Amino acid sequence: DTEVTQTPKHLVMGMTNKKSLKCEQHMGHRAMYWYKQKAKKPPELMFVYSYEKLSINESVPSRFSPECPNSSLLNLHLHALQPEDSALYLCASSPKRQGTNNSPLHFGNGTRLTVT
Amino acid sequence: GIQVEQSPPDLILQEGANSTLRCNFSDSVNNLQWFHQNPWGQLINLFYIPSGTKQNGRLSATTVATERYSLLYISSSQTTDSGVYFCAVGEPTTSGTYKYIFGTGTRLKVLA
Numbered sequence: 001d002t003e004v005t006q007t008p009k010h011l012v013m014g015m016t017n018k019k020s021l022k023c024e025q026h027m028g029h030r031a032m033y034w035y036k037q038k039a040k041k042p043p044e045l046m047f048v049y050s051y052e053k054l055s056i057n058e059s060v061p062s063r064f065s066p067e068c069p070n071s072s073l074l075n076l077h078l079h080a081l082q083p084e085d086s087a088l089y090l091c092a093s094s095p096k097r098q099g100t101n102n103s104p105l106h107f108g109n110g111t112r113l114t115v116t
Numbered sequence: 117g118i119q120v121e122q123s124p125p126d127l128i129l130q131e132g133a134n135s136t137l138r139c140n141f142s143d144s145v146n147n148l149q150w151f152h153q154n155p156w157g158q159l160i161n162l163f164y165i166p167s168g169t170k171q172n173g174r175l176s177a178t179t180v181a182t183e184r185y186s187l188l189y190i191s192s193s194q195t196t197d198s199g200v201y202f203c204a205v206g207e208p209t210t211s212g213t214y215k216y217i218f219g220t221g222t223r224l225k226v227l228a
Binding site for chain 2: 042043048088104105
């Protein structure tokens with residue numbers, strides 16, 4: 001699945017830095033997701049946007065700030081992160097077709113984040 | 117929330133062998149997917165299979181929603197099948213969005 005594009009692929013940042021992760025899809029999907037994956041663990045849901053509005057926040061610390069500027073773009077703004085926030089951050093989208101349950105996830109290749 | 121368990125947690129196969137991976141979930145679901153995560157971290161969508169049976173080459177999957185489990189079959193395994201296999205189930209929310217919960221994963225290693 002390469003129809004969801006994430007940038008950058010790798011990011012190293014200090015604890016006082018501010019950085020952003022970007023995600024883009026052009027499949028017309030109306031639901032977009034951020035997941036966090038630590039080594040040897042399954043992906044954990046962080047945020048869900050539906051029609052560009054924040055739909056789900058899984059009690060994520062405020063140092064992670066999502067943004068959905070339009071239906072194709074999803075950002076994750078990072079500030080004052082801790083070393084334990086180092087992980088693979090995955091973006092996904094789904095069609096969210098009205099009136100059906102058919103809503104499979106399509107993932108990007110992820111951003112591997114290291115906080116020093 | 118829905119609990120999703122996968123078995124076995126680890127599996128080592130000789131190239132050419134067959135295997136069955138299992139995904140159990142604690143509540144009825146309308147969405148279920150199987151993914152393969154390769155060593156580079158890419159999550160590859162294998163099947164979207166909320167019910168029934170599907171086949172794609174050497175892989176097939178069956179979901180019995182009423183009994184709350186899904187199976188992924190890998191036949192004639194190859195070294196490129198190595199990686200982690202996840203099932204993910206979609207839990208509907210009040211906002212109309214599905215909240216996808218991942219299973220614990222099965223780590224597969226295929227030996228040449």
